[in-house]
Amino acid sequence: MDINWSPTQTARMPGGGIARRPLHVLVLADCSGSMKGEKIQALNFAIAQMMQHLAAWEEEQERAQILVRAIAFATEPRWHIGEALPVVHLRWVPLTVVPGGRTNMGPAFRMAASVLGKDHMPRRAFNPALLLITDGMPTDQPAEFDAGLDALMSQTAGRDALRMAVAIGRDARSEALTRFIADPKVPVLVAGKVDQIADQLRLVTLAVTGVRSWADDPDERGMPTDGLDIPV
Numbered sequence: 001m002d003i004n005w006s007p008t009q010t011a012r013m014p015g016g017g018i019a020r021r022p023l024h025v026l027v028l029a030d031c032s033g034s035m036k037g038e039k040i041q042a043l044n045f046a047i048a049q050m051m052q053h054l055a056a057w058e059e060e061q062e063r064a065q066i067l068v069r070a071i072a073f074a075t076e077p078r079w080h081i082g083e084a085l086p087v088v089h090l091r092w093v094p095l096t097v098v099p100g101g102r103t104n105m106g107p108a109f110r111m112a113a114s115v116l117g118k119d120h121m122p123r124r125a126f127n128p129a130l131l132l133i134t135d136g137m138p139t140d141q142p143a144e145f146d147a148g149l150d151a152l153m154s155q156t157a158g159r160d161a162l163r164m165a166v167a168i169g170r171d172a173r174s175e176a177l178t179r180f181i182a183d184p185k186v187p188v189l190v191a192g193k194v195d196q197i198a199d200q201l202r203l204v205t206l207a208v209t210g211v212r213s214w215a216d217d218p219d220e221r222g223m224p225t226d227g228l229d230i231p232v
Helices: 038-060 106-113 142-154 156-160 175-181 194-213
Strands: 021-030 064-073 077-086 129-134 162-168 189-191
Touching (some): 038 064, 038 194, 064 106, 077 106, 106 142, 129 175, 142 156, 142 175, 162 175, 189 194
Parallel strands (some): 021 064, 162 189
Antiparallel strands (some): 064 077
């Protein structure tokens, strides 16, 4: 990994052309106690595979540069990747479960909001993609969950982001995930079995890399969700 890279740096096209525009991807991964064993192993494999697919896509086009952050959350959130790293240089370090950890989402939303302000999101950046992955409903108090979600949505980049959620287990699909997405055109993706997590993250990759169809307009910052064609 290039330790001299700066999160504000943009890659220049060969010959001194227009710089690639940043596309931030932020993963919020459940590391509560219930994720132990096969779930966290399958999740780590699926995320590492997703990063490889995103890196391959970046190298095939010249418009966007994908930058990755990750939050591991349980009773408290922690930065798993705190500085935005170029996906082409990223080597995924496996997530670890917090024994007895709860599924508190509100604090994780606030942590995500802290890097979505103007200081972290350059004006020319594409709207970010936020991915929430969990195997259960939030365990924090409703007021705490609401405060965290409000903090996330109070940031323009958080409000305008492509927000997606993967529920691990049939019972993990919840109103909380629907509220996080806040877009009827984007369904909660359900991995009923651990071996389906990678399949759902492949759909996430397809949605994120949909940037290729709308990046032709240098003045267009949004990431439309129309036509994502994500199966429920």
